[in-house]
Amino acid sequence: MKKLIRLFVFFLMFFIPASRVCAFSDGDSVIKIIYKRSYNNPPFPESTNNQYIIIDGNKSYCLFGEGVRGKDGKIGARVDLMKDFGNHTLYFMGPMIPEYTVNDYWSDSLPAMHWTIVNQFTTIKNNYCQKAVTNFRGREYTAFFALNIPIQDGPWKFCGLPGLIVKLGDSKGIYNFEMTSFEKVPNEYNLGIGKENGDYSLYKPLFKKWHLRRLEKDKARREADPNCLDCGEGVTVRYTFIENLLD
Template identity: 35%
Template structure:
């Protein structure tokens, strides 16, 4: 399958758009390294730009942009709140933009510092793809990547770029963040959903904002849908995130409801970028 896709890629790269799907395993809590979240992220590219975002988030954004239906979002699949971001790479300009939302504020951080890779004479096949190893110290972590020249695009998951081929697998030395390519397919076009008005800040300022995040119903909830028969409460937050929580559990929490919701919607204290 991968060889066939390579031939398609080589033949139609200039005219086609592709989606690379990565399995992403993350440990959101630095104090609980046995707690692992597994999700799937899309890297969509047209050969000029790429957009990296959660697969379910992309589906939800597509649904909402089609009919602006909040109930439809409640029926859709769930994804972890820490994966609410989008990374945009411009190949010609060599720019990397990171988009997220904090409460009602849309945020953009620009970071053009790609990892400084050291390519190693170590080779292996991953799902029949010829791969070579590279290592780098990047944003406070030590990274190991395997890239393939079978796919002539210098790109990969998250902000990882700068290698002479597609990054097929990349992980940090503590296995806190692990990305593995699991699917490749052609798509008709690259579609992205990024707010027009964004507040520019540094990534350090952004991380400080997330670190100091506190949840209160009054400040954070935009809408609520209670289905007592199904035992579910649907929440729409002001940052656009939609989720379903257990009705009976929240009802029993009483005055501790905000604390319980905050715990379930926790923001990671173990980010990809330590620095």
Template identity: 30%
Template sequence: MGQKIIIFFVLFFTAVSYGQTARYVYETLVNPDSVNLVSMKSERTFLDVKGNRSLFISENKLIRDSLFAAVRTEVKENKKEEKDFSKQEGRKHFEPTFFEYFIMKAIPEQKVYYYEKEAGKQIYYQEDRPVKWEVANGVEKQNGYSAQKAVTEFGGRVWTAWFTKDIPLSDGPYKFSGLPGLIVKLEDDKGDYKFDLVKKIIVKNAFEEQISSDAKLSTRANFHGDKAALELEFGKNRKAMAGNNGGGNMNMGGGRHSGGGMGSGMNGGGMRGGGHGGGMHRGGMGGENQSSPMLQNSAVATSSFTNAPQNPIELK
């Protein structure tokens, strides 16, 4: 009888813990202009860990995407027409983000998947470059943790990380992982990007970025070309639709869109794999611009940033 009780509680707490998300919150500083002397900009980024998968996403993007998902669900359930999103009370402004994408990792396999959205369609690839760390001896305090130093060259920058074995999680911000402990501090040699772990929180029923069933698989080498092709196709379809409607003014709100998609990325559906090559990603503070009146006005909140000089996190 006693053994059955123990087994019950083990299974119960396993189920409870799997349903929870461990969120590691990083205070993130970004230099938006590598040429001109400007002030560093700050926003929070999250590393959400659930089971053996993780999601890296900015707080501002997560808030925006979760609101979009909620409205889509409401429209679907109530069978209402989509309304102008900016006119809905409490949803008039979205903070811009430097991270118009999200990254998923299969932690045990050290597989990394990069997701954006272009012309309303999700596109992704699997990172093909393993991060090779040089770990230094010695331990020092970083952000309240006993940490070791590690250095790597990735994407045209030299990165210095401090990781702690006190949190035995081989993960960290952006695409970085592979150390015997969580990265608690990360910065590049040019002083353009800096991530500092400030706290860990447990989130019940955390919002999870979804992976679209029709997401386009690309490679790192062909990623920007495939994005351009999607935009071109979207433009042609929009013109065709306008022509079929007598040349009327179609309020489609199309154009570039860089951001995360929807689907079941961390929700039991697993990762979508594949892809090799080389490329570069911009972390610009752009807004969403999609083919739905409900979503197109999210670009208004960030329009002042779309033409700003950008300093990509990967230079090559």
């Protein structure tokens, strides 16, 4: 009898949200997901911000901020990355001033990581979730995806699980994402990306070169004027990359 009830609840969880998810194939509405993103890398204090995801049909946009409504009534926002599930390609913003600006994007495979689904279950904010783990570009991650929300998406580049990722964190506790909101909203967005310049294998060495040049320029500036307002002995600037870009 107990097994029967469990089975019923399990199927019910699939059935109820299906009606919510179907809505995003309708052009009049999109799915808006908010993740609370925490970054905790001592000795610096923890910082948090929101990551906004808009799912419109086969495309998912990860935004910088919530967006701003323009004169035309549409909400515009800078797109950090876009997942095109139809073409199995992810596009991410990769500015390297002056050669590449914020309108320059790079492509990556979709999904970019390989998951191992683990036989562990839990309930997170009324979502029946299963655990999955992956090792992605230098960090080990544990994710919990909602079996009752069959959207294969998640925060940042993370996706490719049978359900929406509702919680994700790396083994060192530096990066953590937790879904705080999932809703269907009217499609008032005007989102798009700039031109694609190449794939991740091309981007990575270019970024490393650009970053090292940025460090050298900054060092030279500080040495030229040791008394500048943002210089001095007590000043520390540290760069951390979610992906291991400097190998």
